Amino acid sequence: MSAHNTVLVLGATGGIGGEIARQLRDAGWAVRALWRAAPQAEEVKDGITWLRGDAMHRPDVLAAAQGCAVIVHAVNPPGYRRWAELVLPMLDNTIAAACAQGATIVLPGTVYNYGPDAFPRLTETSPQHPETRKGAIRVAMEQRLQAATQQGARVLIVRAGDFFGPQAAQNWFSQCLVQPGQPVRTVRNPGRAGVGHQWAYLPDVARTVLALLARRNSLEAFASFHMAGHWDADGTQMAQAIGRVVARHTGTPPRTAGFPWWLTALASPFVATLREMREMRYLWQMPVRIDNARLTELLGAEPHTPLDAAVDATLVGLGCLPERTGLPIPRFAI
Incomplete structure (x- = not known):
């Protein structure tokens, strides 16, 4: 395999990193993944070469990236912990x-970069004036990536809404709406009725990344694209989709309840994950919609799995449902 089709994925054990790694492998790329808990110094498993190493240790990243044309930077501190300490040093090693x-750096982007002055519709040129600590770090990440293009690197940012998918555990869907490994009896909706919210199905995000990587040599050195994903126009459609899918499996739809934000206020001084979730509450209190016009102009269409099919696959993957309904999960060749 030539270096042109060799990629290093940082964060391949996570949701978006793992999905991108698998789809690149299936598309014929030679995929390397760096993992601190790798049982051996180098092991090929399921078509991916796993290398023992730490994204916080620059020599490990430099060695793993030898001969790579692309580095996917999808690594994050677990449970939102120690962001201020770890996020930028890890990115500096990738750079x-x-x-x-x-090489080209691929960064899965978020809407944390933006503050209310950019809402409700976000384009690639919307001002980035975040009002949270995590948002400020995200802005700093993109600033460092843009500076890296003056040193020989290229950058591709794909920004999307809140992730959900079969193997995605650290997100609002699996940490709030449902409980992984448990039957879905209650869907807890963190949103406010009538307020729209943006979601992104991980396999669709990965397909979009692959389609853009196929065109990377024709893109500018610092390129960013926005995905529309699934727009929940009134803040209830995701919960309703979960209800439909669960009822299809079990015959009994779950009840829908509000998310106990009061609990995050009480526990946030003691639980880092809840503290960070509370900081992001503003994204559930006002509509934030991502404009994908630039992406569709380039690709012609955005990869898109119907909502019920995406929710079905997600709940099965999270262990919340006993078996698939047989809903088709479409594949796209863009």
């Missing part, structure tokens, strides 16, 4: 490796 190889 150093990309500059050494002349």
Whole structure:
């Protein structure tokens, strides 16, 4: 396999990193993944070469990236913990490796970069004036990536809404709406009735990344694209989709309840994850919609799985349902 089709994925054990790694593998790329808990120094498993190493240790990242044309930076501190300490040093190691190889860095982006002055519709040129700590870090990440293009690296940012998918555990869907490994009897909706919310199905995000990587040589050195994903226009459609899918499996739809935000206020001084969730509450209190016009102009269409099919696959993957309904999960070749 030539270096042109060799990729290093940082965060391949996570939701979006794992999905991108698997789809790149299936598309014929030679995929390397860095993992601190790898049982051996190097092991090929399911078509992916797992290398023992730590994204916080620059020599590990530099060694793993040797000969790579692309580095996917999808690594995050678990449970939202120690963001301020870890996020930027990890990115700096990726940047150093990309500059050494002349590689393209792929960053799965979020809406945390934006503050209310950019709402409700976000484009690639919307102002980035965040009002949260995590948002400020996200802005700093993109600023460092843009500076890296002056040192030989290239950058591709794909921004989407809140992730959900079969193997995605650290997100609002699996940490709030449902409980992984448990039957769905109650769907807890963190949103406010009548307020729209943006969702992104992980396999669709990964397909979009692959389609853009196929065109990376024609893109500008610092390129960003927005995905529309699934727009929940009134803040109730995701919960309703979960209800439909569960009822199809069990015959009994779950009840819908509000998310106990009061509990995050009480527990946030003691639980880092709840503290960070509470900081992001503003994204559930006002509509934030991502405009994908630039993406569709380039690709012609955005990869898109119907909502019920995406929710079905997600609930099965999270262990919340006993078996699939047989709903088709469409594949796209863009």
